[in-house]
Each structure stands twice: as C-alpha cells, then as structure tokens.
Amino acid sequence: MIQLHNITKIYPNNVTALKNISLSIEKGEFVFIIGSSGSGKSTLLKLLLKEIEPTQGEIIINDKNITHLKKKEIPFLRRKLGVVFQDFRLLPNKTVYENVAFAMQIVEATPKEIRRNVPMVLSMVGLAKKARCYPNQLSGGEQQRTALARAIINNPPILICDEPTGNLDPVTSWEIMKLLKDINDRGTTVIIATHEKDIVDKMKKRVIEIKNGTLIRDLSKGGYSDED
Amino acid sequence: MKIRTMKYFAGQGFRGIWRNRLMSLASIGTIASCLMIVGIFYCIAVNVDYMLETLEETTGITVFYTEETEEISEEKIQALEDQLNRIDHIEKIIYISPEEALNKEKEEWGEYGSLLEGLENDNPLPPSFELTLDDIRYQKEVISQLNQINGIEIRYLEEETKILIGFNNMIRIVSLVLIVILGFIGVMLMDNTIRLTVYIRKNEINIMKYIGATDWFIRWPFIIEGIIIGVIGSILPLIVIWFSYNFITELIYERNTFIQKILVFRTTGEIFNLLTPISLVIGIGIGVIGSAISIRRYLKV
Ligand SMILES: Nc1ncnc2c1ncn2[C@@H]1O[C@H](COP(=O)(O)OP(=O)(O)OP(=O)(O)O)[C@@H](O)[C@H]1O
Numbered sequence: 001m002i003q004l005h006n007i008t009k010i011y012p013n014n015v016t017a018l019k020n021i022s023l024s025i026e027k028g029e030f031v032f033i034i035g036s037s038g039s040g041k042s043t044l045l046k047l048l049l050k051e052i053e054p055t056q057g058e059i060i061i062n063d064k065n066i067t068h069l070k071k072k073e074i075p076f077l078r079r080k081l082g083v084v085f086q087d088f089r090l091l092p093n094k095t096v097y098e099n100v101a102f103a104m105q106i107v108e109a110t111p112k113e114i115r116r117n118v119p120m121v122l123s124m125v126g127l128a129k130k131a132r133c134y135p136n137q138l139s140g141g142e143q144q145r146t147a148l149a150r151a152i153i154n155n156p157p158i159l160i161c162d163e164p165t166g167n168l169d170p171v172t173s174w175e176i177m178k179l180l181k182d183i184n185d186r187g188t189t190v191i192i193a194t195h196e197k198d199i200v201d202k203m204k205k206r207v208i209e210i211k212n213g214t215l216i217r218d219l220s221k222g223g224y225s226d227e228d
Numbered sequence: 229m230k231i232r233t234m235k236y237f238a239g240q241g242f243r244g245i246w247r248n249r250l251m252s253l254a255s256i257g258t259i260a261s262c263l264m265i266v267g268i269f270y271c272i273a274v275n276v277d278y279m280l281e282t283l284e285e286t287t288g289i290t291v292f293y294t295e296e297t298e299e300i301s302e303e304k305i306q307a308l309e310d311q312l313n314r315i316d317h318i319e320k321i322i323y324i325s326p327e328e329a330l331n332k333e334k335e336e337w338g339e340y341g342s343l344l345e346g347l348e349n350d351n352p353l354p355p356s357f358e359l360t361l362d363d364i365r366y367q368k369e370v371i372s373q374l375n376q377i378n379g380i381e382i383r384y385l386e387e388e389t390k391i392l393i394g395f396n397n398m399i400r401i402v403s404l405v406l407i408v409i410l411g412f413i414g415v416m417l418m419d420n421t422i423r424l425t426v427y428i429r430k431n432e433i434n435i436m437k438y439i440g441a442t443d444w445f446i447r448w449p450f451i452i453e454g455i456i457i458g459v460i461g462s463i464l465p466l467i468v469i470w471f472s473y474n475f476i477t478e479l480i481y482e483r484n485t486f487i488q489k490i491l492v493f494r495t496t497g498e499i500f501n502l503l504t505p506i507s508l509v510i511g512i513g514i515g516v517i518g519s520a521i522s523i524r525r526y527l528k529v
C-alpha cells in the first residue's frame with residue numbers, strides 16, 4: 001500500500017533529515033515509527049502527505065507513484081490520508097461537530113451524509129455529548145479525539161498520526177491508542193510516529209525505528225528498544 | 229460546483245467581509261467613489277451627446293444667396309444644391325422655398341403670426357437650404373468648404389456647438405483619468421482587504437489543505453468576498469445617482485423653460501440601461517482583480 005524506495009530528504013539548509021530509507025507498509029497494518037527527537041519521523045510523514053518533496057527516491061501509495069505529483073492532484077492524495085497532529089489543529093471558531101463536518105464539506109458531501117456520519121463518528125470516539133463545544137472548552141484528550149474523528153470521517157484508507165498522544169496523560173493516551181486500534185481493526189492502515197515507549201511496548205505492533213535519519217530497525221511485533 | 233458548496237463559499241465570503249469590516253468598508257468606499265465619478269461623468273457625457281444630437285437635428289446649417297430673391301433663378305438653386313451634394317458629411321439637404329420659410333416664421337411667431345400676413349406677395353425671405361450633418365463634430369470642416377462657395381450666406385450655431393464639443397471632450401478625458409486612478413486605488417485596497425482575510429484565515433487554510441481541500445475550494449471564498457464588495461460598491465452610487473438625477477433634471481426642467489431647446493436630458497431609465505451594467509462590471513472587476521492579486525501573492529495554495 002505504501003512503498004518508499006531509497007528516500008533521502010535534505011532540507012534547504014543542508015540538514016539531512018532522512019538517508020536512503022526504503023520500507024513497505026501493507027494494507028491494514030498498524031505501524032509505529034519511533035526515534036528520538038530530530039530523528040526524522042515527522043519528515044517521513046510529511047513526505048507521505050506531499051507537504052515536502054523528497055530529495056531522492058520514490059514514494060508509491062496505492063500503486064500510484066506520488067514522487068512527482070502535479071499540484072492539482074495533491075488534494076486528492078490527501079483525501080486518501082487521514083491526518084492527526086500532535087497539536088490537534090482544530091478550528092477554534094467551530095464546534096466539535098462543525099470541525100468534523102468541515103472535513104466532509106471540503107469533499108462536497110451532501111448535508112444528509114454529513115448529518116448521518118458526523119454523529120456516528122463522534123459517538124465512536126466518545127464525544128457525542130461534546131458535539132456543541134468549542135475546542136477551547138475541551139480537554140487535551142477530547143481535542144485529540146475531535147482531530148481523530150475529523151481524520152477518519154471521510155473513511156480514508158490510511159490514517160497518519162504524528163505524536164497523537166504527545167500532550168496527553170498516560171490514561172488518556174491509552175484511550176486514544178485503543179481508538180486507533182479499533183480504527184485499524186476496521187481495515188484502515190494506521191501509521192503512528194511516537195516517543196511513547198510504554199505504548200509501543202504493550203501494543204506489540206510493527207515498529208520502524210529511525211536514528212539520525214537512517215532506518216535502523218524494522219520489527220513486526222516489536223518493542224521500543226532492543227533490550228525488551 | 230455544487231450548490232451547497234457555493235452556499236458555503238458565499239457564507240465564507242460574507243464572514244470575511246464582516247471579520248475585517250474596516251478594510252472592507254474602505255474597499256467598498258473606494259469602489260463606490262470610483263463608480264460615483266463614473267456615474268456622474270457618464271450622465272454628463274450622455275446628456276451632452278444627446279444635446280449635440282438634438283442640436284444636429286434642430287439647428288443644422290442654413291445657407292442662402294445674398295442676392296434679392298427675384299434674381300435667384302431655378303438654375304442657380306439647382307447649381308447650389310449640386311455643389312452642396314459634393315461636400316462630405318452632409319447627411320441631409322432640404323430645400324426651403326420662400327413660401328415655406330414664411331410659413332415657418334409664422335408658426336414660430338405664434339399668436340403674433342398674423343402680423344406677417346400680407347407678406348406673401350412681397351416675400352423678403354430668400355430660398356434656402358437646411359443642411360444636417362452626419363456628425364456635428366465635422367461642422368468646422370463643412371463650414372470651411374461652404375465658405376468657398378461665392379455669394380452665399382451661412383448661418384449656424386457656432387459658439388454653442390464649440391462649447392458642447394469642447395465640454396464633451398474634456399469630460400471624456402477627465403473621467404477616463406479619474407476612473408483609471410480610482411480603479412487603481414480600488415484594486416490596491418482590495419488587495420489589502422483580501423490579504424487581511426487570508427492572514428486571519430491562515431490557520432484554517434492550512435488545515436483545509438491537510439484535509440484535502442482543492443486550491444479552488446480555498447480560493448473561491450476570497451473571490452466571492454471580492455465580488456460581494458464590488459457589488460455593494462457599485463450599487464451604492466447607482467442608488468445615489470438615481471435619486472439625484474431624477475431630482476436635478478426635474479429641477480432644471482421646472483426652472484429653466486427658456487433654455488429647454490438645448491438643455492434636453494435623457495430619461496433616468498435610458499441612463500440606467502447602460503450605467504447599471506457598466507457600474508457592476510467595473511465594481512465587480514475591481515473587486516475580483518484585487519482579490520485575485522492578493523490570492524496569487526499571499527495564498528500559497
Ligand atoms: N523545515 C525544515 N527545514 C530545515 N530543517 C528541518 C525542517 N524540518 C525539520 N528539519 C530538521 O530535520 C531533522 C528531522 O526533523 P523531524 O521534524 O523529522 O524530526 P522528528 O523525528 O519528527 O522529531 P520530534 O520527535 O522532535 O518531532 C531535524 O534535525 C530538524 O531540525
């Protein structure tokens with residue numbers, strides 16, 4: 001479903017964020033990308049989202065080579081990729097409901113579909129009662145769940161999360177992780193960049209570790225570090 | 229594009245205007261003043277044109293022999309007509325016999341017309357030709373050619389025509405310059421207004437991009453914002469001009485019956501037939517061009 005061939009990313013300031021990375025992620029997988037701060041995790045995810053261009057190598061998503069995508073085609077690639085950011089990126093002047101509905105408006109869903117799907121997804125992430133709240137009236141975990149609801153509302157085949165639990169306490173982090181697992185169980189490919197050792201260890205899922213931009217470990221059912 | 233999406237764009241457009249109402253107001257104000265000037269000058273230009281047209285019809289050039297009427301033979305009249313026929317820009321030549329001239333005079337004298345009774349037998353009025361030009365701007369040219377014909381007198385409204393033509397040209401130039409300057413200011417202000425909206429919505433736009441909004445989906449609200457500002461900016465002066473025009477023409481008609489022959493005005497309806505689309509096109513044009521510039525510069529979609 002996702003293939004990287006010899007990907008190198010050198011930023012304009014000559015920082016080499018990724019060096020010759022090759023990896024393949026199959027449909028329905030649940031993958032952690034781990035590594036210390038500055039190792040290149042976000043860079044990898046940004047490449048998938050076409051937020052940045054690789055310096056070298058090729059990226060294939062859903063059998064389509066997206067290495068050189070026309071600008072016009074990028075939105076349609078992004079519709080296949082749900083994204084959750086560490087800082088949520090919710091619209092502050094829209095309610096939880098509107099934030100999620102917004103993602104459907106963008107793909108020109110009918111009002112009927114919006115009225116049907118938004119409450120469904122909100123109850124799935126446990127936010128049915130907070131639909132009318134604004135982001136600043138929500139806890140961090142609730143905000144992250146809103147972001148998650150927005151990411152999956154259009155049923156993207158792939159869900160990408162950059163440190164989805166970075167700002168949350170362990171209990172809340174686990175709830176989010178369980179949600180991600182539920183989403184994965186429904187067939188969505190889930191890719192998570194994270195530092196959270198506990199979670200990675202307990203989930204026993206595929207782990208890809210990056211260090212200084214180099215892929216140093218790719219284990220199915222792995223833990224956070226070799227010693228485990 | 230689907231209707232619900234257009235509704236969303238329109239909503240966003242109005243919201244954008246409301247969110248930076250000061251700048252929007254400034255843009256609307258500039259477009260409105262630009263179009264106010266366009267409107268005023270348009271009204272003046274159209275009416276001056278109309279007056280010229282009326283002048284052309286009512287007061288052409290009259291030529292006649294200076295000799296005594298009895299000495300003018302049929303052949304001489306025919307010869308003059310042939311000469312007149314050879315001059316460019318003369319649209320119509322009407323021969324007026326002394327009898328017709330007299331009848332016309334009587335009509336104009338109205339109730340005192342009876343004073344002219346009895347002149348039929350000793351008619352002092354010469355036979356003449358009334359010339360109508362295809363365009364009064366050629367008056368000078370035609371007159372100079374007429375001057376080369378011997379033994380005739382030429383009568384025409386030189387001063388009035390000159391003033392009207394000069395006035396007309398000046399209005400055209402002044403309005404063109406003003407429109408260009410104000411249009412330019414309008415576009416610049418529009419650019420600023422939209423830039424502010426883009427700035428305010430930066431966060432939102434970024435998020436939209438991440439969840440797969442197309443570039444046009446992101447651009448449209450800003451274009452709509454420009455259109456709305458343009459429409460408001462063009463309707464305001466239209467309303468003002470509508471009422472003032474009605475008021476002023478009525479006032480002039482009421483007060484100045486004696487100059488009515490020259491001071492004729494187009495009806496408000498005739499004026500707005502063309503002024504409305506012109507204003508809307510210019511207003512929306514400024515709005516859209518301004519936002520398009522801003523979108524290109526600040527909206528890196
Ligand atoms: N836009 C950029 N321009 C230049 N250098 C950048 C840019 N973004 C990231 N980098 C550099 O690239 C390297 C990898 O950054 P990246 O954000 O991918 O790390 P990360 O693994 O996500 O770290 P963290 O866990 O702290 O989020 C870092 O050295 C960073 O300074």
Ligand SMILES: [Mg+2]
Pocket residue numbers: 041042043162
């Ligand atoms: Mg990062």
